[in-house]
Amino acid sequence: MSPLYCQNLTHVYGRGDMAETALADVSLEFEAGETCVLMGPSGSGKTTLLSILGCLLTPTRGELYVCGEAVHAAPRHKLTALRRKAIGFVFQHAQLLPFLSLEDNLLVIGDNVGLSRHELKDRIDRLLERLDIGRLRRRRPHEVSGGQRQRFAVARALLHGPKIVLADEPTAALDWRHGEEAVKLLIEEARSAGALLITVTHDARLARLFERELHIENGRIVAGNLVKES
Amino acid sequence: MLSIAIQMLWHKPTRFIATVLGMATLFFVSIAQVGLLVGWVNTISAIIVHAQVDVWVMAQQTPAFDYGTAIPRRRIYQVRSVKGVAWAESMVMAWSDWQRPDGRRTNVEVVGIDYSSVGAPWAMAIGRAAELQRRDSVIVDEVFAPALGVSRVGDEVELLGGRATVRGLSRGVRTFTAAPFVFTSVRSALHYDKRYHDDEITYVIARCRPGVRPEDLAEAIRREVPNIEALTSDEFAWRSVTYWLLETGMGITVILTALLGMLVSSLVGSQTLYGVTNDHLSNYATLLAVGFSRAQLLTCVVVQAALLSALAAALGSAAFVAASRITERTPIPLEMVWQMYLVVLGLSFLTSLFGALLSLKTVWSIDPVTVFR
Numbered sequence: 001m002s003p004l005y006c007q008n009l010t011h012v013y014g015r016g017d018m019a020e021t022a023l024a025d026v027s028l029e030f031e032a033g034e035t036c037v038l039m040g041p042s043g044s045g046k047t048t049l050l051s052i053l054g055c056l057l058t059p060t061r062g063e064l065y066v067c068g069e070a071v072h073a074a075p076r077h078k079l080t081a082l083r084r085k086a087i088g089f090v091f092q093h094a095q096l097l098p099f100l101s102l103e104d105n106l107l108v109i110g111d112n113v114g115l116s117r118h119e120l121k122d123r124i125d126r127l128l129e130r131l132d133i134g135r136l137r138r139r140r141p142h143e144v145s146g147g148q149r150q151r152f153a154v155a156r157a158l159l160h161g162p163k164i165v166l167a168d169e170p171t172a173a174l175d176w177r178h179g180e181e182a183v184k185l186l187i188e189e190a191r192s193a194g195a196l197l198i199t200v201t202h203d204a205r206l207a208r209l210f211e212r213e214l215h216i217e218n219g220r221i222v223a224g225n226l227v228k229e230s
Numbered sequence: 231m232l233s234i235a236i237q238m239l240w241h242k243p244t245r246f247i248a249t250v251l252g253m254a255t256l257f258f259v260s261i262a263q264v265g266l267l268v269g270w271v272n273t274i275s276a277i278i279v280h281a282q283v284d285v286w287v288m289a290q291q292t293p294a295f296d297y298g299t300a301i302p303r304r305r306i307y308q309v310r311s312v313k314g315v316a317w318a319e320s321m322v323m324a325w326s327d328w329q330r331p332d333g334r335r336t337n338v339e340v341v342g343i344d345y346s347s348v349g350a351p352w353a354m355a356i357g358r359a360a361e362l363q364r365r366d367s368v369i370v371d372e373v374f375a376p377a378l379g380v381s382r383v384g385d386e387v388e389l390l391g392g393r394a395t396v397r398g399l400s401r402g403v404r405t406f407t408a409a410p411f412v413f414t415s416v417r418s419a420l421h422y423d424k425r426y427h428d429d430e431i432t433y434v435i436a437r438c439r440p441g442v443r444p445e446d447l448a449e450a451i452r453r454e455v456p457n458i459e460a461l462t463s464d465e466f467a468w469r470s471v472t473y474w475l476l477e478t479g480m481g482i483t484v485i486l487t488a489l490l491g492m493l494v495s496s497l498v499g500s501q502t503l504y505g506v507t508n509d510h511l512s513n514y515a516t517l518l519a520v521g522f523s524r525a526q527l528l529t530c531v532v533v534q535a536a537l538l539s540a541l542a543a544a545l546g547s548a549a550f551v552a553a554s555r556i557t558e559r560t561p562i563p564l565e566m567v568w569q570m571y572l573v574v575l576g577l578s579f580l581t582s583l584f585g586a587l588l589s590l591k592t593v594w595s596i597d598p599v600t601v602f603r
Binding site: 047050056076077085095100104112 | 233234237238240241510512513516517518519520521522523524526598599601602
């Protein structure tokens, strides 16, 4: 079963004369464990597509299936539950809660998913060790470097074992070396967890790291295979 | 969510502490006003309540205990003859002019007590209430003793030209008027207020026979004794309280100040909460994106409002306890009954939650898509 599948996804912002089509008839299918990069110029519809795939935005038209469940017309609480269980996010600026320690940032996510304390601690220990950031766990987000913050963001995205990981410009706040390192880490961790990884980036140099490359312009996928061939 | 709510508030400790202190001060202002009101109510009704009689018989249209007017002394015998009366005695409430040993004069309320000492001070610092029946004896309260120029038993003073000896100092007998209470015998009280004749008194106080309800006895007395008014103790206490607090407008002022305190407190809390919410909009959006429900986020805001309110109430209450200890032995005590405390606490929480509405609205309308912008 495809973790993520969409058919003719269209999204229009505004109404009447003010209507603006951000996404037009996008059909995509992804496989579990696949790594994919989504590229395109500013305003091309990358964020809109990522928002819809992440169940943050409901498409104007089209169908979207997440882990086999139809979500294009699902109620808000169902989308919230899907995001909680099936999707992990890595944001541009890590978006860790500044008032919590880095470890607590992970704990609140695990608690919310319903992981037991014991299991949660095990997973955190394992992830932090793999990402080589265990020694920083007691610090606050502002007390570590941008690269280290992104590593914690990766840990947060993978903590609950999601089927899908969506990353929005995860290297934007990092220099090239740290950016590449963060993406490699993300790919490695997603693969190891068997999760589908979709990453949005402006940086063409990173594209080679992914198995699949999608280009979007004016709301349409213009390059890359639209529906993955089996 | 509790941990997130607390840590979010504590993220800027200076603002958090300043807000809690501000809200605590305003809670104290509110509760102090109510404490003042409770203190006044207790002061106004103290002699009536502590006399522990069932029925008060008085001149018609008596507005409050302090403003009783003369009725014929024979009313005692008429009351005693009413079926259901177990016991009845007289009491005089007079006004007089007290001259201190240094010559200064002040108005006093003179309470004339009959032989059984019913209506006398209920707590004595020095001396005994029974001493009042000795000729020209008075008891004053320890709080007002300095104002009356006396300090110990045996001090001599003048009351409207007549001499009197201080036989004791009472404890906790305050006055709502500016004139301190001076206890003496019925006979002496009549001498100290020239408006009274020797065959007049102010009140007949009566107790019921077993099985007779005070309301029924008061009704029977009203029916059988002419030109008087008979009220149960509760009715008379309530009439005195409403006269002072409502007819003079003092109670309304105090209640309005208490409400104003709560309102300003809710505004201060609301402003801070709104500031905290706005500071953390992006964090709320992140939480929404990663699977927290909107209900959880709204709970977070409500918890923060409740927490601010609870801390303010705790600090404000502690300050109130300290203030009530300090004012315990002053003419204006701050007192409290648990029912009124719960009312203030409940109103305070409600106004805090009302103040949180703006923040709740903001959180409700957060779009999780903003995490990608």
